[in-house]
Amino acid sequence: MDLLPPEIIIHTLKYLSLADLVRAERTCKSMQAFCHWEIEHRITTGPLKNDWGVLVHLDQANATATHFDTKTRQVTYKIEMEKPIQIKTMFDHRRQIQCSLLRRNQYREDFVFTVEKGISEGATIPVAASGADLCQVNGALTRVSPINHSSNDDGAYDKKRLLAPSPLVYSLQLTQMQIPLSTIAAQ
Known part of the structure; x- marks a missing residue:
């Protein structure tokens, strides 16, 4: 490897597939830095x-790659959400929020966020969910104030009798995701 200039090595690596780059990175210690780059x-x-x-x-929500960590061999993605997801529930209990990992808009794997019991109103807690072996997703879960019922101009509520209490509203904002390099290289 010392006989070839770095420009030739980098130019040659451009023609390898991602799976071949991962294999080359694992086999040759002197090629690791070039392969990682x-x-x-x-x-x-x-x-x-x-x-x-x-x-x-x-x-x-779409995810955009931002960083590749050479030590953990994980790629970090930033998840771009236009607005947080609103989840309504009638009772303060554990509730699961179903999610799926997509690659090119095709299903890859399920994972679940769990809303824990007893989150106070206005509180934001960090949440994380992991798939079987494909990904780890981080986000923030906030319990939003209850929805106000319609009121008149003078501030008095309508005289309708409510049949059920207002639902509890949670807001889920995903921030980032980590996927192993082996998953990305597998086709």
Whole structure:
């Protein structure tokens, strides 16, 4: 490897597939830095940048690659949500929020966020969910103030009798996701 200039090595690595780059990175210690650079370049600026997304409670959010960690061999994605997901429930109990990992808008794996019992109103707690072996997703869960019922101009509530209490409303905002390099390289 010492006989070849770095420009030739980098130019040659551009023609390898991502799976071949991962294999080359594992086999040759002197090629690791070149392979890591090429992998990060392809994932963060190439066509693989917007391959992944998340389906959260019937709403889809896209993920954009931001960083490749060479020590943990994980790619960090920023999840871009236009607005937080609103979840309503009638009782203060554990509730599961179903989510799915998507690659090119095709289903890959399920994971679940759990709303814990006893979250106070206005409190925001960090939440994390892990799939079987594909991903780890981080976000923030907030219990929102109850929905106000319609009122007149003078501030008095309508004289309708409510049949049920107002639902508890939770807001889920996903922030980032980590996916192992082996999952991204597998086709």
